[in-house]
Amino acid sequence: MKIPQERIRNFCIIAHIDHGKSTLADRLLEYTGTIPEREIKEQVLDMMDLERERGITIKAKAVRMVYKAEDGHEYLLNLIDTPGHVDFNYEVSRSLAACEGALLVIDASQGIEAQTLANTYLALEHDLEIVPVINKIDLPSAQPERVRREIEEVIGLPADDALLISAKEGIGIKEVLEAIVKKIPAPKGSEAEPLRALIFDSLYDSYKGAIAFVRIVEGKIEPGRKIKMMSTGKIFEVTEVGIFSPEMVSTDSLRAGEVGYVVAGIKNVKDTRVGDTITDAENPAKQPLPGYKKAVPMVFCGVYPSDGEDYEKLREALEKLQLNDASLFFEPETSAALGFGFRCGFLGLLHMEIVQERLEREYGINLITTAPSVVYKIKKTNGEEVMVDNPTNFPEPSKIEHIEEPYVEASIMLPTEYVGAVMELCQEKRGNFKDMQYLSEKRVLLRYDMPLSEIIYDFFNQLKSRTKGYASLDYEVIGYRKSDLCKVDILINGELVDALSFIVHKEKAYTRARQLVEKLKEVIPRHLFEIPIQAAIGGRIIARETIKALRKNVLAKCYGGDVTRKKKLLEKQKEGKKRMRQLGKVEVPQEAFMSVLKMG
Amino acid sequence: MDTLALYIHIPFCIKRCAYCDFNSYTELEYVPSYLDSLKREISFYSNIEKRISSIYIGGGTPTVLNEKELSSLIDAIHRAFNLSLDLEFTIEANPETVTKEKLEVLREGGVNRLSLGLQSFNDELLKAIGRIHNAEGFLKIFFMAREAGFNNINVDLIFGLPRQRVEDFLNSLRKLLDLSPEHVSCYSLSVEEGTKFYELKEKGLLFLPSEDEERMMYHSARSILEKGGYSHYEISNFAKPGRECKHNLVYWTYGEYLGLGAGAHSFMDGVRFYNAYGLKDYIEKVKAKGEAVESRERISEPEQQAEFVILGLRLIEGINKEIFYQRFKKDINLVYGKVLEKLEERGLIVNDKKCVRLTEKGLDLANEVFVEFLP
Numbered sequence: 001m002k003i004p005q006e007r008i009r010n011f012c013i014i015a016h017i018d019h020g021k022s023t024l025a026d027r028l029l030e031y032t033g034t035i036p037e038r039e040i041k042e043q044v045l046d047m048m049d050l051e052r053e054r055g056i057t058i059k060a061k062a063v064r065m066v067y068k069a070e071d072g073h074e075y076l077l078n079l080i081d082t083p084g085h086v087d088f089n090y091e092v093s094r095s096l097a098a099c100e101g102a103l104l105v106i107d108a109s110q111g112i113e114a115q116t117l118a119n120t121y122l123a124l125e126h127d128l129e130i131v132p133v134i135n136k137i138d139l140p141s142a143q144p145e146r147v148r149r150e151i152e153e154v155i156g157l158p159a160d161d162a163l164l165i166s167a168k169e170g171i172g173i174k175e176v177l178e179a180i181v182k183k184i185p186a187p188k189g190s191e192a193e194p195l196r197a198l199i200f201d202s203l204y205d206s207y208k209g210a211i212a213f214v215r216i217v218e219g220k221i222e223p224g225r226k227i228k229m230m231s232t233g234k235i236f237e238v239t240e241v242g243i244f245s246p247e248m249v250s251t252d253s254l255r256a257g258e259v260g261y262v263v264a265g266i267k268n269v270k271d272t273r274v275g276d277t278i279t280d281a282e283n284p285a286k287q288p289l290p291g292y293k294k295a296v297p298m299v300f301c302g303v304y305p306s307d308g309e310d311y312e313k314l315r316e317a318l319e320k321l322q323l324n325d326a327s328l329f330f331e332p333e334t335s336a337a338l339g340f341g342f343r344c345g346f347l348g349l350l351h352m353e354i355v356q357e358r359l360e361r362e363y364g365i366n367l368i369t370t371a372p373s374v375v376y377k378i379k380k381t382n383g384e385e386v387m388v389d390n391p392t393n394f395p396e397p398s399k400i401e402h403i404e405e406p407y408v409e410a411s412i413m414l415p416t417e418y419v420g421a422v423m424e425l426c427q428e429k430r431g432n433f434k435d436m437q438y439l440s441e442k443r444v445l446l447r448y449d450m451p452l453s454e455i456i457y458d459f460f461n462q463l464k465s466r467t468k469g470y471a472s473l474d475y476e477v478i479g480y481r482k483s484d485l486c487k488v489d490i491l492i493n494g495e496l497v498d499a500l501s502f503i504v505h506k507e508k509a510y511t512r513a514r515q516l517v518e519k520l521k522e523v524i525p526r527h528l529f530e531i532p533i534q535a536a537i538g539g540r541i542i543a544r545e546t547i548k549a550l551r552k553n554v555l556a557k558c559y560g561g562d563v564t565r566k567k568k569l570l571e572k573q574k575e576g577k578k579r580m581r582q583l584g585k586v587e588v589p590q591e592a593f594m595s596v597l598k599m600g
Numbered sequence: 601m602d603t604l605a606l607y608i609h610i611p612f613c614i615k616r617c618a619y620c621d622f623n624s625y626t627e628l629e630y631v632p633s634y635l636d637s638l639k640r641e642i643s644f645y646s647n648i649e650k651r652i653s654s655i656y657i658g659g660g661t662p663t664v665l666n667e668k669e670l671s672s673l674i675d676a677i678h679r680a681f682n683l684s685l686d687l688e689f690t691i692e693a694n695p696e697t698v699t700k701e702k703l704e705v706l707r708e709g710g711v712n713r714l715s716l717g718l719q720s721f722n723d724e725l726l727k728a729i730g731r732i733h734n735a736e737g738f739l740k741i742f743f744m745a746r747e748a749g750f751n752n753i754n755v756d757l758i759f760g761l762p763r764q765r766v767e768d769f770l771n772s773l774r775k776l777l778d779l780s781p782e783h784v785s786c787y788s789l790s791v792e793e794g795t796k797f798y799e800l801k802e803k804g805l806l807f808l809p810s811e812d813e814e815r816m817m818y819h820s821a822r823s824i825l826e827k828g829g830y831s832h833y834e835i836s837n838f839a840k841p842g843r844e845c846k847h848n849l850v851y852w853t854y855g856e857y858l859g860l861g862a863g864a865h866s867f868m869d870g871v872r873f874y875n876a877y878g879l880k881d882y883i884e885k886v887k888a889k890g891e892a893v894e895s896r897e898r899i900s901e902p903e904q905q906a907e908f909v910i911l912g913l914r915l916i917e918g919i920n921k922e923i924f925y926q927r928f929k930k931d932i933n934l935v936y937g938k939v940l941e942k943l944e945e946r947g948l949i950v951n952d953k954k955c956v957r958l959t960e961k962g963l964d965l966a967n968e969v970f971v972e973f974l975p
Binding site for chain 1: 788974
């Protein structure tokens with residue numbers, strides 16, 4: 001039984017972490033009978049363990065529901081899940097482009113957060129119908145009236161008929177479904193036009209290859225047809241199409257307005273780029289859908305196996321991860337200190353942490369990672385322009401005409417009482433104040449232009465700690481700006497350790513260098529000899545600490561009963577030594593390489 | 601007949617010291633049932649076909665036992681084992697728990713060596729580390745022991761105590777040498793998990809002397825003792841000629857020993873085994889099966905070699921290469937060639953034709969040496 005296009009609704013949920021998006025999604029699935037209650041393993045949409053632990057959705061997914069509305073008709077509801085983090089902004093925008101409407105879910109006691117605001121604006125740009133939903137009204141701290149005012153004043157949306165629900169308690173679920181049906185418009189595109197399908201996500205399957213998750217905007221797609229990826233011109237033959245219910249179920253075809261998946265013997269997710277348009281190879285559309293961008297890694301770091309023998313294993317793991325993550329970049333790299341490894345590029349810090357964690361957890365590889373770096377644009381005196389994502393490749397100071405670094409516009413939402421503290425932080429982070437907007441009596445939106453390198457350097461933690469966790473952050477890259485930067489090198493026992501070099505604004509070089517050598521003094525164990533730790537710009541030493549020689553390491557007692565215990569103690573010492581990196585005569589623990597990031 | 605060292609554990613104390621992580625309890629009401637089990641365990645091993653060359657009753661504080669308890673314990677030992685004629689028989693004693701009567705019982709039972717826990721002559725320091733005796737109490741007991749006929753006495757000192765200064769420790773040492781004990785153990789304080797000191801240290805409230813001061817105490821003690829006619833024969837132990845502790849030498853020369861009582865360890869025929877650790881657990885186990893072994897571990901040959909070297913290097917004379925060869929039928933230079941070379945290069949050991957031993961620097965950094973021998 002086919003449900004006509006005018007009874008299809010494609011929507012997504014915009015919400016801040018912990019505001020209840022996944023719980024609401026579960027309730028909708030339950031209410032429409034898409035999944036029986038007992039099979040819901042808490043939050044079906046977040047599939048990876050990691051996502052569950054962090055309470056965030058990393059990759060967009062979709063699910064189809066059939067809902068019999070009060071008007072007696074059956075409606076086809078496609079919920080497209082969106083990632084909730086700033087690193088995945090582009091993916092969010094593509095998911096939004098696949099929808100006609102969005103539920104804006106806001107926690108009744110927390111109010112609007114920076115990320116929610118950014119995504120709501122994004123949704124409005126795509127002309128989505130926004131349905132405000134105030135969640136967690138069962139909590140004693142709920143202030144639905146305040147949140148309603150915020151929606152009206154901050155976003156400028158009428159919020160009189162905002163739905164008051166509790167997803168956890170199952171209150172107001174039916175009203176949500178009715179609002180979807182009544183307020184969100186049906187998809188428009190015609191089935192008669194040439195095929196245009198928007199890829200909003202993809203998945204790698206070891207049997208089927210790269211599977212594209214699509215919204216059919218116009219036309220129709222079915223097995224046997226030849227399709228063309230409009231960004232690359234590559235052609236594939238469709239072997240299967242289907243829908244998410246929520247597991248993949250194959251169907252005869254997908255037509256304009258529908259959401260589903262396409263299998264076409266595509267070997268690599270690089271050929272199912274999010275935002276790309278699929279068209280019919282024989283009857284191609286004239287124009288691709290607007291808004292395609294190739295995801296560009298913004299943050300780079302060195303990833304090394306802590307046991308050199310794991311190098312091949314690491315390569316294989318990265319290759320596997322890349323199968324599902326076209327935005328992950330990597331290439332082999334060698335460090336004098338760390339040996340063979342990879343330079344990896346990520347969309348942002350969270351993306352980086354997720355990849356590192358998956359490598360360690362799912363693939364069981366112990367990693368040493370170097371501090372993350374942004375990509376610098378360096379104009380050399382000979383007129384050449386180079387992009388540098390690794391401090392090691394920084395040209396000699398005398399050969400540099402000028403340096404540019406990426407800037408972002410950061411939006412920070414916070415309670416008014418922390419404005420002073422946050423402004424101070426932004427100032428420290430070389431931010432340029434843009435404006436401040438009162439969202440309500442108690443909440444403020446601050447906007448700063450800031451170097452991305454400062455954001456990746458412990459900014460979020462600092463922001464959280466200076467606002468007791470009440471601030472939220474969103475940022476968008478706005479381009480490159482000239483900066484007065486320099487490279488600081490670290491010498492341990494007189495030898496340069498390439499993996500510890502970092503790039504920093506000249507005014508901060510001294511402080512950061514001090515902090516780092518102090519930190520290194522803390523984490524490097526004492527040796528039998530004295531070890532100088534120095535920081536240098538070019539040939540000039542700007543900071544020095546000395547690790548004193550170890551004078552004593554001896555067990556005073558060892559009698560019959562002690563042998564086993566004391567041996568264990570020694571074994572622990574030996575184990576500790578094993579995990580060290582040998583740099584010249586000095587053994588350096590792996591955490592030292594991350595200490596560049598954890599200073600301050 | 602092969603010889604064997606015998607260790608007996610008395611896990612009771614009147615009060616726990618702030619630095620001590622030994623297996624000991626203050627619930628003295630368990631003493632009678634514990635002794636019953638201990639005596640049963642002793643008789644369980646009575647048909648062992650080895651001659652006992654040394655006995656060491658340690659703790660805890662063995663002298664918390666009363667005269668009757670002490671004498672019945674010693675009786676049980678005499679009844680069960682074949683003791684060698686030149687038996688060394690040591691008991692540990694803490695000044696506060698010793699009486700003239702107890703000393704007499706011990707003498708009569710053949711105990712010929714006394715190990716007294718003094719730790720320091722500084723009363724304030726003694727109080728601070730949780731000792732229940734003072735310097736005066738110690739002196740009284742020391743002379744009482746001499747009078748009772750003990751002509752082989754060890755005294756324990758600890759250095760590197762919180763807020764202790766170099767001079768303070770050396771004062772204690774000099775005062776002790778005036779008494780001319782046959783043997784002195786000088787232990788560097790180590791802060792072990794589960795002790796009061798550990799807690800304080802974690803909170804940043806334990807004010808230990810600097811490492812330089814601590815080492816100065818050790819180095820000065822060495823020279824004072826050596827000048828006083830004591831030979832430094834193990835990392836922490838000093839003795840007048842011929843008064844080295846025979847029992848402890850068994851551990852360091854990788855000999856065999858049988859340990860009885862709660863948590864006691866034994867090493868025989870290449871197997872290490874140990875008793876149930878908890879009081880009640882130990883008592884129950886002995887009741888059920890006559891002994892209380894909780895676990896046995898066969899030590900592989902590479903591990904035996906490592907243990908042999910690690911224990912042997914604690915001795916100032918080091919390990920004799922010939923003895924290593926006799927024991928393992930392998931040349932130590934072949935087994936540990938690279939390690940020995942590296943350690944010698946770092947100035948931590950002397951490796952000559954006959955033996956391997958720690959250098960002065962190696963004595964301070966013995967663990968750096970030991971870890972290299974672990975398989």
